[in-house]
Amino acid sequence: MKIGFIGAGKVGTNLGRYFDTKGWPLSGFYSKHYEDAIFSARQTNSHAFSELSECVAASDWLFITVPDDQLLTVWQEVEPLLTREYCLFHCSGSKSSAIFATEKAQIACFSLHPLTAFATKSVPLEQLAQVAFTLEGDQQQTQVKAAFANLENPLAVISAEDKSLYHAAGIFASSLVVGLATTAQEIFQTCGLPEAFAKSAWRQVFTQNAMNLVLNGPKESLSGPIEENDLTTIIEHLAVLSPEDAKIYCELTKKLIKLASEKYPERDYQFIEEKLD
Template sequence: MKIGFVGAGKVGCSLGHYFVSKGFELAGFYSRKLEAATFAAERTGSQAFSTLEELVAASDWLFLTVSDGQILPVFQQVQPFLRSEMVVFHCSGVESSCLLAIDPDRMYGLYSFHPILAFPNRQTALNVIEQALFTLEGDKVTFAEVYQQLERLGNLIQPLEAEQKIRYHAACVMCSNLVNGLVYTSQELFQQAGFTKETAENAWRNLFIANAQNIIATDDIAALTGPIERGDLLTVEKHLTQLTGEQASIYRNLSQILVKMAQIKHPETDYTQLKEQLD
């Protein structure tokens, strides 16, 4: 079985290198920029293709590692060259394999394969990818066979249904991208309290890292600390007097979730007044 990649950016190049390290054979890469395909091919000991038709002809599995908006247009270019029993994957978190189901009489397989990982560059370290969880969604008929092949990677692979892809991707955003927004808001507040940008960065980093380590060492509920967990209504009221509309809205919404968590951690504690204050 040979694997081809359409797209030689951060995801394609990094995944290709990882697959090779796990014993998979690569046909090679196609990219709009031949130099990008050449870089990826040299890194993986495979071939840089100058046409999509040549790449498809040399591949049994085909990964579309392009931006979400380009997945369907690229697939429409690839589709005429596909052979029966080939398998095509895209790597979007939010889109399901249904995006590619444009031929009702197709004999090839369709899957979405998504690593829960931010790829920093085209040479993402192998040990970083090794820790990632992958999700797989797609055709039921050949699912077990494709899943079994991907198990050779050694990563945890979570099967998904097509209708769960959007909810799944929202979960990814919650614990990654939205955290950036919280850090940004925290820095705003530090600076409004008189911190320089540099000291604000130092402050949030120390808190952030310590909290993340506690969550990893225990879990989200066990690691919960702060005024909500303590049932400190007075402190919460004071906070709200100093927050702008947007800041207050973020604080209230997330604190309501923390109340639920605190009740699980301390079922003997009455959080009624806090809940009323946060409504």
């Protein structure tokens, strides 16, 4: 089994680095920017291909690791070159393997999504070892699952129909958190706090909360007025927040009430719920 990558960005390069350390044989990388293929190949002890056809011919498993909006275009270039058995993968969180439309029965198509954000091409290997993956696809799934079991990363199978919902869940845990942190920073500045202070003051509480979530889970990480069933503080918050921020505050607080009700079934949150509607 030789693994080739079409696309030498952050996703492909990091996966290639990780697979290489696990002893998986890599054929190499192809990129429309040859210098990117050279960089990734050097990171993975593999080859930089100057032609797409060379990468395809040298590989048995092909990972098309390009931006989502380029997947179909690249696939249309790759598909005519597939003349034997291949396993095809893309790494989109939202798109299914159905984008690899082909009548060639010898082609097995999958989406394999790493549930993480690759900030650079050099993510530490110990972090890559903790990344969870989801696998979607119909053919030879047992063979592929067995191969990835050797990596010892968390792996779950997902249906094509659930890909968009799954991806939305990932966005809630990643980029939407950035939106919340930005909101906190803006509100600090609205209080008249110095800009430099506002940009850094939230970081410690954010980091501590994130650690609590990872170590203890959401229910045991509750804090603030919902943990204390404190209606007065919530009323005070809503009185000073902008309408836009108050809406966000209310919707997220409703989620916290669900958790708190499970944690403290003897408590009555009715008055808070009424204030949030």
